[in-house]
Amino acid sequence: LAKTTQPISMDSYEGQEVNITCSHNNIATNDYITWYQQFPSQGPRFIIQGYKTKVTNEVASLFIPADRKSSTLSLPRVSLSDTAVYYCLVGDIPSGGYQKVTFGTGTKLQVIP
Amino acid sequence: GAVVSQHPSRVICKSGTSVKIECRSLDFQATTMFWYRQFPKKSLMLMATSNEGSKATYEQGVEKDKFLINHASLTLSTLTVTSAHPEDSSFYICSARDRGHEKLFFGSGTQLSVL
Numbered sequence: 238l239a240k241t242t243q244p245i246s247m248d249s250y251e252g253q254e255v256n257i258t259c260s261h262n263n264i265a266t267n268d269y270i271t272w273y274q275q276f277p278s279q280g281p282r283f284i285i286q287g288y289k290t291k292v293t294n295e296v297a298s299l300f301i302p303a304d305r306k307s308s309t310l311s312l313p314r315v316s317l318s319d320t321a322v323y324y325c326l327v328g329d330i331p332s333g334g335y336q337k338v339t340f341g342t343g344t345k346l347q348v349i350p
Numbered sequence: 351g352a353v354v355s356q357h358p359s360r361v362i363c364k365s366g367t368s369v370k371i372e373c374r375s376l377d378f379q380a381t382t383m384f385w386y387r388q389f390p391k392k393s394l395m396l397m398a399t400s401n402e403g404s405k406a407t408y409e410q411g412v413e414k415d416k417f418l419i420n421h422a423s424l425t426l427s428t429l430t431v432t433s434a435h436p437e438d439s440s441f442y443i444c445s446a447r448d449r450g451h452e453k454l455f456f457g458s459g460t461q462l463s464v465l
Contacts, residue, residue: 271454280356280443280456281394324393326454338384338445338454340394 241325241341248347255312257344259325262306267329270301270308275322275343284323285310312346320348352378352448356457363434364465371429371460373444379424380446385417388441388459400427434464 242260249255261270269288273281285292287299287308298311312319322343353376363369373383381402386394398419399407406419416438418430427446431438444457 273456278441278459278461280354280445280459283453283455286453339396340386342393 241327243323243325243341243344245342246345246347248349249315250349251316252314255315255319255346257310257312257323257325257346258307259310259341260307261325261327264305264327265329268327269329270299270305271326271328272297272299272310273324273326275324281324315346315348317348317350320346322346352376352446352453352455354380354444354446354455354457356444356460358460359458360461360463362463362465365435366433369431369434369462371431371442371444371462373427373429373446373457375425375446375448375455378446378448380427380448381424383421383427383444383446384454385419385427385429386443386445388443390441394443397429431462434462436464438462439464 269286271286272284274284275281285294285297285299287301289301289305292299300309322345324340324343326338328338355374355376357372361369383400385397387397388394396409397412400419400421402421402424408414416432418432421427439462441459441461443459445454447454
């Protein structure tokens with residue numbers, strides 16, 4: 238299983254773009270990169286998933302370089318409600334096999350008014 | 351997206367009693383579900399992988415007789431904390447993989463407090 242490394246915490250002002258980078262040097266060929274958001278006392282919520290290049294949805298963008306050894310979650314114009322812990326997961330989730338998924342430390346994002 | 355329902359959201363019990371937590375996939379079939387434990391301000395720790403129709407696979411250090419997992423159908427997995435003690439107090443979260451959406455979805459978690 239690919240180990241992930243993220244910054245422990247980040248601060249940002251409201252309205253700014255936030256980029257959170259995750260390192261996963263030993264990512265495997267079949268692994269996808271998935272980001273989750275977790276608020277206190279709640280289960281993680283899916284944000285975005287990708288395999289390579291760039292993926293964008295209504296809430297975030299995910300940038301993955303060609304070597305796939307890192308990825309960057311981009312949150313445009315954050316608000317106070319985006320204060321949460323963000324986890325980067327790497328694993329072969331879509332394959333249909335019994336691949337377990339383990340969490341790293343996550344990044345605690347604090348949005349400041 | 352797909353919905354994973356987890357109940358109860360909060361439970362308080364006396365030491366020595368058993369507590370059952372349910373995890374249901376509401377609009378998809380989940381052959382595999384995962385159970386996690388999370389302490390305050392810490393990351394999620396995988397406890398076991400629950401496979402429909404077969405025995406669960408436990409992570410190292412997790413007592414299978416303490417944390418009983420049953421995955422009797424494609425939409426339901428249960429975690430029973432047997433003979434609970436105060437050190438079992440924690441936030442427990444389940445997740446299920448939705449093959450149709452190729453994603454992992456999580457329940458809302460259960461806060462267990464053992465007195």
